[in-house]
Amino acid sequence: MIGFHSSNATPLQPWARAVVKVGSALVAPDGPPSDTHLGAIARFVIASRVVGREVIVVSSGAVAAGLAATGGRRPRTIPEKQALAAIGQPRLMALWGDLLDAPVAQVLLTHDDLVHRDRFLNARATLAELLARGVVPVVNENDTVAVDELRVGDNDNLAAHVAVLAGADLLVILSDVAGLFDADPRVTPGARLVPVVDRVDAAVRAMAGGAGTVSATGGMRTKVEAAEKATARGIDTVVLNGTDAARLGALAEGRVHGTLFRALSPPLAARKHWLLHATPVAGRVVVDEGAARALRERGASLLASGVVAVAGGFSRADPVEIADPTGAVLGRGIVRVAAHELDRVRGRRSADVEAELGFSGPAVVVHRDDLALIDPRSDD
Incomplete structure (x- = not known):
């Protein structure tokens, strides 16, 4: 449900730990990184820390900093972009250190740090130790070594992952837009700001557009994706215009002049959220209508008898997407049967699986403990 509030500000629930994402349009509005907008953002972070709150910054702008340091044309290839990120990252860190007037720590993450449990736990422990020492972690994706297939891809979604990783209770996404509008305000003069979103559903996603500026990777679409990730784990998410110092001052006092995406209650369990x-999915399993109902309505495990089609070359223990006969995605699960094995036994009764495979193969394709279903309300 989308809530339109008549007041100018929406009250924010008290919070103790926040992740603040700062977009490229704020870091480098005129080319090189500057304090044009970062000064007010830094004051928000400092004010939050003074009253005992903890803040993690997710900052874009490394490539812009590298380009400003070296001159020349914008990067056209991945090696060029990665080289500029390597040049610009220390300059970006130095700027944040000066602005925050506090110890800062560079934390560069890759997609693998978020997917693999041991690396996830190690990154979480590192962030916790930095915060315990009074340090402000400044996080970015490790663009110098990341490849397209294994990238988070944008810092909006990275910030949501970091919020989950750090156990934050607030995610603030700052850019040069005021929040989520019911239409594109650049082409629709009467577009209205949506002050509160209670749940990210198909209608909310339809409002999101593409990238808004040349220097930014993520547009409103990625901000809504990030909000969906964070709110599912019980994290309030705010999308706010970071060019407006007054809005940042109000946020420090618990008032939102932007869009507040409310945390879901109860939040999705950690393992389900991870799934x-x-x-990253390794393939797709299509189930029949009976199996789809059993998964949704009874919380059942997925059996081989309910599978009608298999796509992708997944192995045992890989995550796969599960869809109904219409192609609608039901959720994701960890499979206990490889794709080539499942293709042989799909539609078979449990008693026939062993005879077909020639060994004692599992009749359960995805156990319900390894299955995360998409909330049907999110696709209304």
């Missing part, structure tokens, strides 16, 4: 939002 839905952090794992």
Whole structure:
């Protein structure tokens, strides 16, 4: 449900730990990184820390900093972009250190740090130790070594992952837009700001557009994706215009002049959230209508008898997407049967699986403990 509030500000629930994402349009509005907008953002972070709150910054702008340092044309290839990120990252860190007047720590993450449990736990422990020492972690994707297939891809979604990783209770996404509008305000003069979103559903996603500026990777679409990830784990998410110092001042006092995406209650369990939002799928399993109902209505495990089609070359223990006969995605799960094995036994009764495979193969394709279903309300 989308809530339109008549007041100018929406009250924010008290919070103790926040992740603040700062977009490229704020870091480098005129080319090189500057304090044009970062000064007010830094004051928000400092004010939050003074009253005992903890803040993690997710900052874009490394490529812009590298380009400003070296001159020349914008990067056209991945090696060029990665080289500029390597040049610009220390300059970006130095700027944040000066602005925050506090110890800062560079934390560069890759997709694998979020997907693999041991690396996830190690990154979480590192962030916790930095915060315990009074340090402000400044996080970015490790663009110098990341490849397209294994990238988070944008810092909006990275910030949502970091919020989950750090156990934050607030995610603030700052850019040069005021929040989510019911239409594109650049082409629709009467577009209205949506002050509160209670749940990200198909209608909310339809409002999101593409990238808004030349220097930014993520547009409103990625901000809504990030909000969906964070709110599912019980994290309030705010999308706010970071060019407006007054809005940042109000946020420090618990008032939102932007869009507040409310945390879901109860939040999705950690393992279910990981399955839905952090794992790259290795294939797809299509089930019949009976199996789809059993999964949704009874919380059943998926059996081989309910599978009608298999796509992708997945192995045992890989995450796969599960869809109904119409192609609608039901959720994701960890399979206990490889794709080539499942293709042989799909539609078979449990008693026939062993005879077909020639060994004692599992009749359960995805156990319900390894299954995360998409909330049907999110696709209304």
